[in-house]
Amino acid sequence: MQDSTTQARQKLLYLMGLEGKQPEIPVSIRNLEQKAREILSPEAYDYVAGGAGAEDTIRANREAFHRVRIVPRMLRDLTLRNLGIELFGTKLPAPVLLAPIGIQSILHPDAELASARAAAAVGLPFILSTAASRSIEAVAETMQDAPRWFQLYWPDDPDVAASFVSRAEKAGYQAIVVTLDIGILGWRERDLQRAYFPFIRGEGLINYFSDPAFRKSLSQPPEIDPGAAISHALKIFANPSLTWENLGYLRQHTRLPILLKGILHPEDAICALEYHVDGLIVSNHGGRQVDGAIAALDALPGIVSAVQGQIPILFDSGIRSGADALKALALGATAILLGRPYAWGLAVGGEWGVTEVLRNFIADLDATLALSGCGSCIELASATLQRVFN
Amino acid sequence: MQDSTTQARQKLLYLMGLEGKQPEIPVSIRNLEQKAREILSPEAYDYVAGGAGAEDTIRANREAFHRVRIVPRMLRDLTLRNLGIELFGTKLPAPVLLAPIGIQSILHPDAELASARAAAAVGLPFILSTAASRSIEAVAETMQDAPRWFQLYWPDDPDVAASFVSRAEKAGYQAIVVTLDIGILGWRERDLQRAYFPFIRGEGLINYFSDPAFRKSLSQPPEIDPGAAISHALKIFANPSLTWENLGYLRQHTRLPILLKGILHPEDAICALEYHVDGLIVSNHGGRQVDGAIAALDALPGIVSAVQGQIPILFDSGIRSGADALKALALGATAILLGRPYAWGLAVGGEWGVTEVLRNFIADLDATLALSGCGSCIELASATLQRVFN
Amino acid sequence: MQDSTTQARQKLLYLMGLEGKQPEIPVSIRNLEQKAREILSPEAYDYVAGGAGAEDTIRANREAFHRVRIVPRMLRDLTLRNLGIELFGTKLPAPVLLAPIGIQSILHPDAELASARAAAAVGLPFILSTAASRSIEAVAETMQDAPRWFQLYWPDDPDVAASFVSRAEKAGYQAIVVTLDIGILGWRERDLQRAYFPFIRGEGLINYFSDPAFRKSLSQPPEIDPGAAISHALKIFANPSLTWENLGYLRQHTRLPILLKGILHPEDAICALEYHVDGLIVSNHGGRQVDGAIAALDALPGIVSAVQGQIPILFDSGIRSGADALKALALGATAILLGRPYAWGLAVGGEWGVTEVLRNFIADLDATLALSGCGSCIELASATLQRVFN
């Protein structure tokens, strides 16, 4: 794990060492996405890049960042700055986690293994999606003792749900992220138009097929009758009947901290406190579920205000740069989830691509934090932001 | 009639079944319009797509939706969700009607018959335009007992006006929609530039030519002297002398509910209550009449507030997605009118095209409603919206 | 002079009569400008289209119109609507004047004579620029008794100034418009870049060369030494020393109403009242003088409020459509000046082009006024506007 105080300088020295050769993993996320688009099949690119409906929420997510401006402070000693935070008892070198992204096999043959190894190399937690193309156990094995969390698409079968979290706990995952905003699948026009649903070919279902509780509910094992297995997995995939009461069931089956992902309304944040949830992730699923939804950044202040520091609030949806992260942190988030940027890194360069994206991101955050006059993420709480109207 | 609780899922399963083949009716309205544009004559495309003046109102209609954002709620049991509403004693599977669009013969040879059959197949009311290219009776016949309304361009001849509503009532139409904002024709630069006026070739005048009162006012029947018939129809087409007092005359000639379409000012809504109108349709005619007019969505809250729930308020102008519909419903509309999107479906695929557009729209609305945490349109009244300023 | 109550209908019938042939003068101003651009030399096009600096004021002028929205009223008897106004004792068929535009010879060989005749044909006042390419007397002769005003670039020679207004009064001009915002020439980058200054070839100086007072101040008549005449005309062209006190001098030399053009600040409007000016024209010179200036429409309400109806306020800068005119009128302007649109008409079709632009503009205004629920310009005072923020 690198000393975060030198991230920006180290990166710079490394790039200087390239002496005129251009780095193969584009530094700019826009260029990186462009390069990924050239490499990927149109279906796979659209699956990751796209969102719900006319993708108005994706646009809103970005606009919200533009409206919030940083007011930097000068002449503060920043020699000993430190990006590190502590989250659920674990020290992280930077307030950044890898957002759960499913079916990474469509991006790169090494899929989640590559992303997980890159996360481990940099010391940031990897959040494995239920819909991953590599199993809970395989990812755990490749990460050894590096920090990892498990994201749960709570299936419409309690035994499978319990089994998922037990497997994750046993495999050394340190927290459970329950994604709430997926009671049904969002209306994603790019995928609908291409009739592109990797799940129906079985992709992204390995955690189901390898699950003892899931297998028990089938009449034939998936190896014998994959069609029936796929069909059943899709049937229980989403669970629109979930309510706050169900959280107790999950708590019975794991001692890990439970975070709820997808909170956008302050009253839901207050509910979460009442149900003793351990953390929240403010997110609109990167604009992939509700077209026309509030920008995640616009939802953050109300939730921070409702929670009053009782549990950590993480932020997800729309982060593309260190400045974006800084704004979310200054508005009260403890850490942020980085999503599509690392997916593009994976598409372009596999494990190395993800590592580069993470290192660039941290170096950018390090520089932006320092230049804003903050030596640590904690100091950000007193940073000055200004809201503008264009 | 399908159970609305499964619209999104059914659509998804259907599309999955295409196994990589792309659906022929584009799912995205933008793509659908593009495809319609390729198929249609430039004149016909411009006639439908265009608006008044520099089309600033069309732009304002869309921007208004972007400024209003949905704040979804989580963990609400949505298993039994239901898009259905009841309107003037009729149950509808979704809060959606097909807006009156005239002269559909320029879009497809099956014209209004195709749209009406598609509406019937899905169970949504079709609102037939006075300026249709198929007669009141022919549309009624093809729809059998499916719900339909009649839109009235109140002609400058009381006998013809009375005859129109009588015919509609006799033919099983269930409501009369009086379009108010057409005292004179809007200044539509695309049509003026192309000198494109299908009416002067007799298109869209069949309801006049087939009308006993209209025929009585001619010296020769239209079959003998079509030029004179066209000329007279155009002469009485619009009626700039109408005032609130005239509504009584209409009431005398029909027992059907009367809705006023084109209300944008709260004081006009209050007038409508005083004159015992049965419903309002907030609309700026899709930006086709007054360039520079208030966005219909921006007009909605003031009218909802003035009417205080005494009569239903429908919303028209600018709806392109489920999220748009949800926003209008959450601001107080009982149902919405869908216009141009189904016209593009008609152009691209006739009856099948309209059916697909309607099914996609309902599936999108179903998904968006559920993901916003609402199990029914009634729950939307307590949905949270946030207004943003870019 | 046509009856304004039928402008929109007449135009429509005329266009219908073209039966599919497209009108040669484009109805849309954007298309018209495009056509003019194809016809004109790049220098001439840029001279008219361009503005000061980075043309930010031109952009602001247009954005201001977009922010103000019309809220139409319904069911008002509009049979007897009337666009006419009375201004300084003259009845005008519509609240529209032709803005003073200099050197029209660069647009069309018939220059101001064509524009003046078109204005006369439609019954709208033509405001002749001091910097016209046709003389005060020649324009008067061609217009016969049609209404015309004279715009004064107040020269830096009192005798010439007095002579100009005397000539105008003698030639039947009915008002003097003093342009205030031209103490020095704006920083127009397009013209500077092209080193395009028609004045230095003598274009636009005929009113100087034909002026007895001007000729008296030369040692040789312009016909003998044109270089010296041009040089002297440019020397006295603008007068940065003018103050409110100088208005008395002008008053001594004419009995015509005096209007000040270029007022943007409410305190200047109050000054104008104190100095007994007869009318104001709110204008930023079409964005041609101060880059970064307030949009003329944004300046209008403050000035209307300061003047309190004591003298008429006209509006200039950015008007492109009937809706724009309606907004300015509803905010308190008595009439509007139309500039670039008729210049493009002149370039494309000479007198006929200008006539068509004016007729289209009035028909558009007629339709928009009626559809907004107003039967006359006076009723506009109670029209409802709404300001939106995008």
Add this chain to the structure above:
Amino acid sequence: MQDSTTQARQKLLYLMGLEGKQPEIPVSIRNLEQKAREILSPEAYDYVAGGAGAEDTIRANREAFHRVRIVPRMLRDLTLRNLGIELFGTKLPAPVLLAPIGIQSILHPDAELASARAAAAVGLPFILSTAASRSIEAVAETMQDAPRWFQLYWPDDPDVAASFVSRAEKAGYQAIVVTLDIGILGWRERDLQRAYFPFIRGEGLINYFSDPAFRKSLSQPPEIDPGAAISHALKIFANPSLTWENLGYLRQHTRLPILLKGILHPEDAICALEYHVDGLIVSNHGGRQVDGAIAALDALPGIVSAVQGQIPILFDSGIRSGADALKALALGATAILLGRPYAWGLAVGGEWGVTEVLRNFIADLDATLALSGCGSCIELASATLQRVFN
């Protein structure tokens, strides 16, 4: 030094004299930048044009100017207008300084010598960057007694810092500008992507290599071991440990006025007053350091209000036109720094290019100031601005 009252007129006469030939240095900054882009290597162009991260701050800088509008006044005698100001006892012909831009050798072989001579020719202070490609003494020699300031990148070696300011003072520089916002280098994606760091080839380090204190700290002189010299220069280049206390050290080593560049927060402005700084420069380094930072113009009013006129406040970042300068001056700045525009002039035409840019800029400012109704920069304090929201 020219009389500023005739700047606009003189420029106009000069351009008129070109008689149809186009000036070789484009008048419009946008065109000038385009021409520079064609001439320069992509690396050099991107180095100057680029900013931090996604260059959102560059965009914000420009948008802020668009939101602030000038409300001009009319009929004020402007014959004797004067752009001049007095700053630290020196009279300047216009409130404009040349911003410190490093390594100008990448733009033109004459580098800073050309810019400095152009500044001298026009009478405006040239602010030499520490990272210049020409030495403090060489620039001083070519400027003779024309006004010049020195910009300090405060090195992480007190002796070198003291030596820099002593050399500047001895060489006739009249003020020290301490750039605060460079404790570490901004995350500039264009340069990172190109791995373009001219410093590592020794460019922009001449002031280090020629410095006695710096040379003393090396084991070998730069001529013998340039690699070690470069490496050491880069090591001490930025100093993240600086705090307000360190300002006292700088004061001990120079009698020149000290200005702090990079102030954006009012509390930092108050600190600066407490530490007896002589002037402030509100700046976000042209968007090159913190992506997502507040627009410099949006930061200006808060700082003006905090400082209450006790010391001069200069403005830097985003100025492209006379109108921009006028807005900053009217918001309380005493003078502005012009950056990229003169860099493009240098690239396109060397000394002559910079001279033309400066003359054009002053002529534009002269015209805009006069047309806004102000005869001098002092009168601007009472100018009216209006803030709009688009």
